[in-house]
Amino acid sequence: MSDASCDLLRNGFSEPLPRAFYARSATIVAPELLNCILVSASPDGLTAGRVVETEAYTQDDAASHCFRGRTPRNRVMFGTAGHAYVYFTYGMHYCLNAVTGTEGQGEAVLIRAIEPLMGTELMFSRRGLSVERLPIEKRSATRAKRLLGAGPAVLCRSLGISASHNGADLTEPGSLWICAVDVENEFASGGGLTVVTTTRIGITKAVELKRRFLIAADPYISRKI
DNA sequence: ATCTCGATAGTCT
DNA sequence: GACTATCGAGATC
Numbered sequence: 442m443s444d445a446s447c448d449l450l451r452n453g454f455s456e457p458l459p460r461a462f463y464a465r466s467a468t469i470v471a472p473e474l475l476n477c478i479l480v481s482a483s484p485d486g487l488t489a490g491r492v493v494e495t496e497a498y499t500q501d502d503a504a505s506h507c508f509r510g511r512t513p514r515n516r517v518m519f520g521t522a523g524h525a526y527v528y529f530t531y532g533m534h535y536c537l538n539a540v541t542g543t544e545g546q547g548e549a550v551l552i553r554a555i556e557p558l559m560g561t562e563l564m565f566s567r568r569g570l571s572v573e574r575l576p577i578e579k580r581s582a583t584r585a586k587r588l589l590g591a592g593p594a595v596l597c598r599s600l601g602i603s604a605s606h607n608g609a610d611l612t613e614p615g616s617l618w619i620c621a622v623d624v625e626n627e628f629a630s631g632g633g634l635t636v637v638t639t640t641r642i643g644i645t646k647a648v649e650l651k652r653r654f655l656i657a658a659d660p661y662i663s664r665k666i
Numbered sequence: 667a668t669c670t671c672g673a674t675a676g677t678c679t
Numbered sequence: 680g681a682c683t684a685t686c687g688a689g690a691t692c
Binding site: 498528533534644 | 682683684685686
Binding site for chain 2: 506509512513514528529530531532533
């Protein structure tokens with residue numbers, strides 16, 4: 442087991458979610474990923490956050506990268522569940538998905554927002570920000586942390602996620618993985634999580650589908666409902 | 667608070 | 680050649 446994983450266990454995090462967790466429909470997995478912990482381990486340090494917003498993309502969904510079949514770009518989405526599908530968009534941003542479903546089926550869950558929990562200093566530096574230089578109105582803990590996790594491309598930048606993470610196995614504590622939260626965890630909300638389901642953001646097709654999932658009233662979601 | 671717009675390059679038609 | 684599962688700045692209310 443890696444040092445990073447040992448550190449996490451000491452911090453109260455559980456083992457990575459198993460492949461069976463991901464090997465179900467994206468619409469089932471997406472809400473269940475809420476409140477789980479996304480961890481990134483790189484040579485410059487460990488960063489982690491609590492997932493507060495996700496979106497499901499299935500193959501029969503006109504908004505999905507897989508809607509028109511397999512291409513070099515989306516091949517990971519058709520592969521084994523529990524791997525990371527990282528894509529580049531708008532000429533400058535990366536976004537992270539967890540591949541779901543069965544092999545040969547193109548589907549995944551987009552991670553849209555996290556609450557930063559560990560390594561926030563490193564996250565700020567990856568974003569080219571420093572708390573001291575923030576405008577006064579953004580210096581509160583919540584406002585500052587929103588700058589690190591409120592958005593799919595923003596969280597990738599904070600966690601150091603880029604093309605090299607495409608295909609990474611999320612079920613092993615390697616470079617990128619996701620854990621459930623222990624009940625005893627200091628970060629646990631204490632159960633009773635209320636999940637809100639709404640339409641997705643930033644798409645022009647299948648806009649009516651309610652496949653965006655977020656934790657009710659969480660201050661770290663990318664946009665209000 | 668909410669809107670509009672530009673940046674910027676990979677992907678697919 | 681058009682589009683993009685985005686972001687942040689600047690304008691306006």
